[in-house]
Amino acid sequence: MKSYIVLLAFLATVILVNASKRHHHNKFSSSEHSGKCPRRKFCGKGKECRLNSQGQPQCFCIEKCPDSGHGTSICGSDGRFYPSHCHLNRYNCISGESVSIDSHGTTCGSSGKLSNHPLCSPEEFEILKDNLLLYNHEHLRSLDKEPNGKDYLLSLMFSHFDQNNNGGLDYAELQNVMAEDEMEKLAPPGCSLTHLFQFEDADGNDIIDLNEFYVAFNKLYSLNVPAVSLISLDKAVEVTHITAQVNDNVELKCDVTGIPPMRFIWKRYEVDLSTQDDHQIRVFSDGTLYLSNIQLLHSGNYTCHGERNSHVVQTHVLTVQAPPDVHVSPHIIMKKPGTNVTMFCRVTGGEPAPTVQWLKNDDPIIPDDSNNKYIIAKNNVALTILDVYFSDTGAYMCEAKNSAGRRIDITSLVVVAGSTQGEDQDSLHEDSKDEVNGFFVFHEKGISIYDPNDCRLMHQIQATDIIPGTQDYVCLNEQVPECIWGTSIKVSTSYVYVTQPTLDRILIISISQMVVVDVVTTDRYPVELSYLTHLDQVWVQCWRSVENRGEKTLQVIRDAKEKKKHHTVHPEPINSHFDVVENLFLPANTKSSSQFHYGYVTHKNNRGFYKLDLIALRYVKSIDLTLWNCVPETVQFSGLYGMIIIECREPVTGRQTGEIVFDALTDSVIHYKGDRFGKPYLSPDSRKLVTVSHDTTGTTLLVQRLTANGLQFSFDVKTSLNISLVAFYPSRTSHTYDLFASSVDKLDVLFVDLETGKVEMVTGFIHSSIPKSKLSTSLFPWNKPEERPISSQSLFSNYLVTRSQESVYIINGNTHTVNCQIGGLVAPSLILWI
Numbered sequence: 055m056k057s058y059i060v061l062l063a064f065l066a067t068v069i070l071v072n073a074s075k076r077h078h079h080n081k082f083s084s085s086e087h088s089g090k091c092p093r094r095k096f097c098g099k100g101k102e103c104r105l106n107s108q109g110q111p112q113c114f115c116i117e118k119c120p121d122s123g124h125g126t127s128i129c130g131s132d133g134r135f136y137p138s139h140c141h142l143n144r145y146n147c148i149s150g151e152s153v154s155i156d157s158h159g160t161t162c163g164s165s166g167k168l169s170n171h172p173l174c175s176p177e178e179f180e181i182l183k184d185n186l187l188l189y190n191h192e193h194l195r196s197l198d199k200e201p202n203g204k205d206y207l208l209s210l211m212f213s214h215f216d217q218n219n220n221g222g223l224d225y226a227e228l229q230n231v232m233a234e235d236e237m238e239k240l241a242p243p244g245c246s247l248t249h250l251f252q253f254e255d256a257d258g259n260d261i262i263d264l265n266e267f268y269v270a271f272n273k274l275y276s277l278n279v280p281a282v283s284l285i286s287l288d289k290a291v292e293v294t295h296i297t298a299q300v301n302d303n304v305e306l307k308c309d310v311t312g313i314p315p316m317r318f319i320w321k322r323y324e325v326d327l328s329t330q331d332d333h334q335i336r337v338f339s340d341g342t343l344y345l346s347n348i349q350l351l352h353s354g355n356y357t358c359h360g361e362r363n364s365h366v367v368q369t370h371v372l373t374v375q376a377p378p379d380v381h382v383s384p385h386i387i388m389k390k391p392g393t394n395v396t397m398f399c400r401v402t403g404g405e406p407a408p409t410v411q412w413l414k415n416d417d418p419i420i421p422d423d424s425n426n427k428y429i430i431a432k433n434n435v436a437l438t439i440l441d442v443y444f445s446d447t448g449a450y451m452c453e454a455k456n457s458a459g460r461r462i463d464i465t466s467l468v469v470v471a472g473s474t475q476g477e478d479q480d481s482l483h484e485d486s487k488d489e490v491n492g493f494f495v496f497h498e499k500g501i502s503i504y505d506p507n508d509c510r511l512m513h514q515i516q517a518t519d520i521i522p523g524t525q526d527y528v529c530l531n532e533q534v535p536e537c538i539w540g541t542s543i544k545v546s547t548s549y550v551y552v553t554q555p556t557l558d559r560i561l562i563i564s565i566s567q568m569v570v571v572d573v574v575t576t577d578r579y580p581v582e583l584s585y586l587t588h589l590d591q592v593w594v595q596c597w598r599s600v601e602n603r604g605e606k607t608l609q610v611i612r613d614a615k616e617k618k619k620h621h622t623v624h625p626e627p628i629n630s631h632f633d634v635v636e637n638l639f640l641p642a643n644t645k646s647s648s649q650f651h652y653g654y655v656t657h658k659n660n661r662g663f664y665k666l667d668l669i670a671l672r673y674v675k676s677i678d679l680t681l682w683n684c685v686p687e688t689v690q691f692s693g694l695y696g697m698i699i700i701e702c703r704e705p706v707t708g709r710q711t712g713e714i715v716f717d718a719l720t721d722s723v724i725h726y727k728g729d730r731f732g733k734p735y736l737s738p739d740s741r742k743l744v745t746v747s748h749d750t751t752g753t754t755l756l757v758q759r760l761t762a763n764g765l766q767f768s769f770d771v772k773t774s775l776n777i778s779l780v781a782f783y784p785s786r787t788s789h790t791y792d793l794f795a796s797s798v799d800k801l802d803v804l805f806v807d808l809e810t811g812k813v814e815m816v817t818g819f820i821h822s823s824i825p826k827s828k829l830s831t832s833l834f835p836w837n838k839p840e841e842r843p844i845s846s847q848s849l850f851s852n853y854l855v856t857r858s859q860e861s862v863y864i865i866n867g868n869t870h871t872v873n874c875q876i877g878g879l880v881a882p883s884l885i886l887w888i
């Protein structure tokens with residue numbers, strides 16, 4: 055049994071070898087070696103001179119010996135007949151053996167039959183036949199001739215063997231075929247096709263006729279070796295569709311069959327999944343592919359094929375579904391009779407796209423023109439109840455449904471007489487009392503917290519305040535008498551983390567108490583911060599100089615939202631250096647990217663990146679992008695379909711070199727666009743990709759949709775504004791996102807409806823261009839004074855905030871106007887919603 059397995063492995067390589075050789079000398083295609091050697095070159099017995107693929111003369115084994123006619127066979131010292139000297143020498147050349155001529159013919163036996171050859175047993179001969187079938191099946195497939203059943207295959211084989219077309223196979227023909235097709239490799243040692251005469255020549259006439267040939271290859275069952283059923287796959291299951299839900303475990307079976315049984319190779323984007331170091335994706339020895347705890351990023355195509363045949367391939371198209379999330383606002387409304395009430399609904403995360411409807415006490419609400427009671431906004435994003443009466447009291451439900459499930463959220467409306475308690479402002483925030491509704495502005499004199507409704511100052515932390523429990527000031531030290539900020543982030547609902555690059559530390563501010571509650575020391579110049587909600591980790595990038603010289607160190611603060619003393623740890627260093635990082639790319643902090651457990655790290659001028667296991671804090675592998683001349687500049691992670699979108703630059707020159715779409719599971723490049731330039735931004739729901747590119751005349755915003763088959767063009771917008779940064783804003787007419795974009799040198803803000811392509815300018819700025827003021831000395835490169843950050847708050851908030859060098863502007867995202875403005879700030883470098 056063991057030798058049988060070895061033989062199979064051997065056979066697999068034979069098929070591969072022959073598959074590649076076949077391109078050069080199969081009878082059906084024109085020969086690539088038709089060129090002649092320029093001069094006579096002696097190559098030795100069994101060899102001839104031909105031009106190799108580089109056009110150089112080279113000695114090869116003779117491709118085809120001249121037909122020698124019949125009855126002139128010579129006997130070899132191996133006991134086989136050869137049609138001519140040429141055939142014998144060719145055989146020696148190919149096999150590396152040194153068969154000589156037995157001029158007496160004794161080794162070959164008197165009748166030319168190997169009547170009692172001791173070396174080929176009946177079982178071994180069965181293996182030869184088995185292999186012959188597999189080989190010829192392969193061969194035909196490679197010529198795009200689909201073998202339709204075994205009889206057809208056998209008839210093709212017979213006519214191929216029957217070189218003189220006389221309806222019978224004689225000894226010389228079989229020897230010839232054996233040598234020409236290099237079948238020695240298919241035969242167990244000692245066996246040859248000519249053994250057909252020993253085992254299958256039923257009538258003993260030294261000719262194998264078609265009947266005997268069929269019987270020979272059909273009685274494989276009679277001996278105790280596995281029957282050959284060719285590798286096959288039912289057409290009906292060539293493409294199989296599987297639908298599963300998020301968090302399911304999925305087991306995929308390969309329907310390719312073949313006897314003897316074989317190992318299966320599973321692939322995604324042509325990458326062998328058994329080589330992936332991913333505990334969620336396993337290939338078992340019985341040939342099944344097991345995906346555990348699947349997420350949206352696992353959707354896509356998985357293929358399988360038998361190890362010894364890569365042509366018969368089954369494709370499993372896996373669609374992962376997720377139920378939607380539904381949020382209404384407000385949750386409780388108290389109103390007097392006669393007033394109008396509006397409630398809002400946002401549906402996120404459902405895959406496939408859910409249907410949405412409003413219900414009252416479980417019954418669908420159908421707007422009725424006659425009584426004019428309800429107004430349902432486009433796509434059910436809002437429900438308005440006109441002129442409420444006591445009977446309107448009830449539970450109003452926003453329901454979203456897709457094939458993965460149904461979710462609801464409820465607004466309770468209570469219509470009460472008399473009391474003025476339930477007026478708009480109070481009731482709207484009824485359910486969010488514990489949330490402080492405001493935003494932090496980090497400027498040179500400290501931190502100010504404002505109310506976006508009216509730009510009222512709610513709280514201040516001064517540079518000169520003492521941090522409780524220490525003797526340190528919030529900002530001041532001897533060298534720099536002002537606040538210098540790096541990045542601020544919100545950690546859960548409890549804390550704000552902000553870096554102080556020149557003080558080598560991070561301040562942790564409690565949102566409820568509005569004081570600094572912890573100070574975390576870091577490596578030199580901590581500038582960038584990122585928070586990963588699903589891992590509760592804060593990642594710190596320390597620049598180690600005032601510019602990013604590609605010698606950053608990375609630090610992690612774990613349990614970031616816990617109430618405790620925090621400290622940093624270093625992830626495992628790359629090549630035993632901590633300080634070689636140029637950039638760190640982490641999944642954005644959105645629900646759809648919470649499936650990512652990996653980040654990527656780049657090194658200066660290195661084409662490619664390192665994959666970083668965010669849980670184990672160690673490097674998993676390096677990914678080479680040299681072929682695409684790509685140093686990743688921007689990386690966007692899409693939880694949908696596991697796509698990673700990369701903006702590429704050339705090393706040193708920084709020239710743009712295109713956009714790569716990358717598969718997060720297999721780390722393989724799916725698409726590459728060498729002429730797609732610009733910075734990609736991904737909407738929080740991963741549905742839209744907006745690429746911002748600049749030229750001398752202005753900016754182009756290219757809007758694409760993410761689909762299972764890649765990125766699809768929606769529309770593009772050209773503007774003469776020099777766009778700085780963009781912010782996604784929950785659409786007021788659908789459950790997706792729209793976009794606001796700030797400009798580098800003007801106060802103007804552009805609005806783009808990402809569904810319809812409609813464009814508008816935000817109005818109400820007092821000046822149109824940014825007032826030029828002296829740049830503060832404290833604006834180090836990380837504050838990028840030319841950038842104008844813009845950000846929106848949450849699903850139901852109405853505001854966005856942006857800044858100039860001394861003012862902060864609140865924009866009403868619904869009306870596209872400036873709501874209010876805060877002036878007189880010194881270098882408001884960071885703004886953060888809480």
Ligand SMILES: *[C@@H]1O[C@H](CO)[C@@H](O)[C@H](O)[C@H]1NC(C)=O
Pocket residue numbers: 392393394440441
């Ligand atoms: C309620 O809305 C209707 C239709 O928009 C409007 O005509 C009416 O004046 C509103 N009523 C109140 C009290 O605002």
Ligand SMILES: *[C@@H]1O[C@H](CO)[C@@H](O)[C@H](O)[C@H]1NC(C)=O
Pocket residue numbers: 748749750751752776798840
């Ligand atoms: C747009 O602004 C950038 C600075 O962010 C500047 O480098 C570039 O030259 C500007 N482009 C135009 C066309 O003004």
Ligand SMILES: *[C@@H]1O[C@H](CO)[C@@H](O)[C@H](O)[C@H]1NC(C)=O
Pocket residue numbers: 293354355369371762763764
């Ligand atoms: C997945 O396989 C199906 C069926 O062969 C094909 O139509 C589709 O384009 C494939 N998708 C991708 C992303 O390769």
